[in-house]
Amino acid sequence: MTIPVQVGPSPVGGGPVAFQDREELLADIGDRIRAERHARGWSQTTLGSRCGVSAKRIAHVENGQTSLPLLRLAEICHGLQMSMSDLLSEEWEMPDCAPRRxxxxxxxxxxxxxxxxxxxxxxxxxxxxxxxxxxxxxxxxxxxxxxxxxxxxxxxxxxxxxxxxxxxxxxxxxxxxxxxxxx
Missing domain, CATH: 1.10.10 (Arc Repressor Mutant, subunit A)
Structure with missing residues (x-):
């Protein structure tokens, strides 16, 4: 018999917690990547060339249109010259110089x-x-x-x-x- 794995603290004191909306999580990460790229004044092509990813893939990631494997996220963060923990932190804030679209x-x-x-x-x-x-x-x-x-x-x-x-x-x-x- 296998025991279910607890994936996080349960608000009622037991059992697994439902995963947040996957699509919204992908969109959130994409928004953060776009904001960091804009803050640096880079195009999607520039970021893509800095991390070995096509501009089309960067666009898909920024629009939340694709899953983001851990290795790909690491490559993008490396291209942005920031750590994954900084990008994914609850304390992350929109860069002041990120232009409005x-x-x-x-x-x-x-x-x-x-x-x-x-x-x-x-x-x-x-x-x-x-x-x-x-x-x-x-x-x-x-x-x-x-x-x-x-x-x-x-x-x-x-x-x-x-x-x-x-x-x-x-x-x-x-x-x-x-x-x-x-x-």
């Missing part, structure tokens, strides 16, 4: 707003993708973009969705996205 600061696209509203319910991103009829990587990418636009991408994963909803609602960004969609 394509002038989107303060505005959500209709798709970002839609994905954020669905994701705010706390369901896994694979279920959000099914509900919206979108590929899962697109859902991850739109949610990551919304987090960056709203300035919450450096928050811990478990707080990010609710913080993004609060910021978007406070700024009236859901209504603005619907107006843009109707136009």
């Amino acid at each position: 394509r002038g989107l600061a303060g505005a959500l696209t209709p798709r970002q707003a839609l994905v954020l509203r669905e994701a705010a319910s706390g369901i896994p991103l694979t279920q959000v993708a099914v509900r919206l009829g979108m590929p899962r990587p697109v859902v991850s990418s739109r949610l990551s973009e919304a987090y960056r636009v709203l300035g919450v991408s450096d928050m811990p994963r478990d707080e990010r969705r609710s913080a993004a909803m609060r910021v978007a609602e406070a700024r009236g960004l859901f209504d603005a996205a619907l107006e843009v969609d109707a136009a």
Whole structure:
């Protein structure tokens, strides 16, 4: 007879803890890699050549569209000249000089707003993708973009969705996205 392995502390005092949403974890790591690359002023091609990975692979990693083997993560961190522990730390913060993407600061696209509203319910991103009829990587990418636009991408994963909803609602960004969609 085998004994189940405890994967972390259980909130109720026993048994394994459910793994957090895999897609959101990949998107979070990708966001961090993108922010660190932007802070250095590098293109995906530059980072790729520094760590022996194609620019296309870097793009897939940054968009949360691919699994990230430990060795690949180590190579990317080496290219960024930082340790994996620094990149993955709960204390990691968005670099101050990381630029906002394509002038989107303060505005959500209709798709970002839609994905954020669905994701705010706390369901896994694979279920959000099914509900919206979108590929899962697109859902991850739109949610990551919304987090960056709203300035919450450096928050811990478990707080990010609710913080993004609060910021978007406070700024009236859901209504603005619907107006843009109707136009």
